[in-house]
Amino acid sequence: MKYHPIDKSLFIQNRKNFAAQMKPNSLAVFNSNDIYPISGDSTMPFAQHRDIFYLSGVDQEESILVLFPDCPNPKHRELLFLKETNEHIAIWEGEKLTKEAAFNTSGIKTVYWLKDMEKIMFEMMTQCDTVYINTNEHYRANVETETREDRFTKWLKDRYPAHSVAKSNPILQRLRSVKDPLELDLMQQACNITEKGFRRILNFVKPGVWEYNIEAEFMHEFLNNRSKGFAYTPIIASGNNANVLHYVENNQECKAGDLILLDVGAEYANYASDMSRTIPVSGKFTKRQREVYDAVNRVKNDASKLLVPGTLWGEYHVEVGKLMTSELLGLGLLDKADVQNENPDWPAYKKYFMHGTSHHIGLDTHDYGILTEPMQANMVFTVEPAIYIPEEGFGIRLEDDLVIQENGEPFNLMRNIPIEAEEIEEIMNA
Template sequence: MNKDTYIENRSKLMNSVEDNSVMILFAGKPAKKTGDEFYQFTPDKNFYYLTGIQEDGHLVVLSKYNNIVSEKLFLTDLDLDKEMWSGKTLRDFEGKEISGINDVSYMKEFTSYLNVLIKGKEKVNLYLDLDREEFEESDSVSNRFAKEIISKYPHINIKNFTSIIAPLRMVKSENEIKEMRKAIEITIEGVKSLMKNVKAGMKEYEIEAYFDFECKTRGVKDYAFRTIAAAGKNATILHYVDNNSELKDGDLILFDLGAQWNLYNADITRAFPINGKFTQRQKEVYEAVLRVNKAVIERIKPGVDSRELNVWAKDLIAQECIGLGLIKEKSEVNRYYWHKIGHSLGLDTHDLGILGREFTFAEGMVFTVEPGIYIAEENIGIRIEDDILVTKDGCEVLTKNMIKEIDEIEEFMK
């Protein structure tokens, strides 16, 4: 994507913010792995959404006073000695070209600039990314910065800006959808490779390697999440990632995976027989899940309430479980299905942590549809997940090129 995309993203954001406000977003730092080694760096997705910059250590300041918006990008200070070991960091002209922000400086000037923005003001709203997944989670750089600001500028009103940026990020632009289509296209090729090469006696991680190879040869640098390669009973564990069991003849294997392209994610789940042929019972369960998958996709359109969709989908799965002889009452369905029907997808796999939150579908949203039935006592776990783009009067299945009919799967695996 080019800088015009990020300019437009910032414009939409600042139009949603009240006057006398300052927003500060940090790119973040890579987490330390051990010694002098760090984990692969992924920028804060909100920072990337507004700047297009993928390098660590930078920050952006957006301010609005008297309804006039100012933008300033701060890049990490130059360290030529360090660059000899770790490579060159962004220069000011490069930051300007990527982000479309004309005012670019270096971190050594940040505190003085911030003081000018705040000094002498009677009221200032300071927006920071303060979301956390759980109470015990360690403080982020934004959380730590908020504590420091409050100690030095007690008149500042600290606010969490997630509620402002979330609606913007949930509705994807044409450029964002283009990136996601590419991620999905690569993911589909990876799944096809799995289906072509799977055989009994392999380890889950061995067959997973075929997906990795397809992604890497197509330029993928990272994945949407850790691949789930779950054979037999392992597929009844929702987030199984050990991927070290042996594939057995007669079992199914469930793959939940996704390539990432320019930080935008795909998310597909398919289950197929290791020997290429479904048993009768596997067919019955698979068809039950597939009927729900199709019914939910058919129902999605602008104006649909996500909470109501989840309740309706769970009821469908309960009916299917009764038909399969697994339960007698719908209230028992939690024994075989216990997650939501899907989640928003984009820069994050569970975009903005929207999983479990309520919203109304709107044109431009991308959502996953992933019903499942998990029968541990029968070593059968099936989930069928597609990525859906909400359109003006319905939805488009972005993953339509990934086969999911039983006859198609068995024919392909011949």
């Protein structure tokens, strides 16, 4: 791994928190992700399943975590099954976790090789009444590929049909949405790397560069700072490309007078950052561009103040809609009749700002979190208002990552990333 070792106390505490929510005499199982084939002998880069990483810190394939807090055998109250390593594997694939290294990473003392899994699982399953399976119930999930977790669940339910089944996901949704201080430190590092990338491109952008040139500059900075790269597919959208919400081709020339909407974020230790900035190709905003830019920035600043404990996500978005409506009236993009005659299910402002303002962020860019429950301290949300004006040839989105505080306004993990128009122009023209 490129990232520095993570204090195993994080994973020890995460397991304690999960175990405290389990039913009496129950067992929970978590699997790593597969390495997915492309064709021939080519594969996609490995990306660990966030749940097993959250609970163990193990960041390699063919790994299984089992939690059984009430197990009569104390050695089996938490254990790992890992792919057995040897000298041949170390030479051909690279070093894998030894049992000692797995303990240093996770704090789990009992580690077995995968070849012993079925025998040991049989012993533990005869001792438990309920088994927690790990299904993907994220509100944005649209999974068509059968995962390693899915296959294991099928095997487990077929082999042990008399056991009660429970879901680990509701527990994880709540636990993962509230960040430990160590997690916030890792997210801060991801944001700091993103800042370095953004400052790099402010000194690089000029008329005639291509969107993919900018993407390459970000990647250069990210890799040089121990990141695997982008936390999600980057958006480098110049001119009217910014009005395509998920534009990812990044293959057009950046022309004088245009704006570039950047939606990029570095990952660090599997934790995501998510930043949006909009900058002028020529180093200076036009009067109209600046009017719209400042309007978006005001909405972002005012919306941020609403992220406090007790806020409900749905009600928050209604309030942000009111802020945006006011700005769009001031810009002449809406008039009073538009607002008076609007459809309550699709308010007038949605013509220019059609997506949500905030989502949970953490190990996933769109992280776990139950949106019908009140916000809590140490949850981390993005704030990303935007105004898209295809008829004027540009769109502007601004986005920061904010930690909800027990008292007062949220803490901005991207507080050092330039966002004010004057500062961006100053750096680009230095």
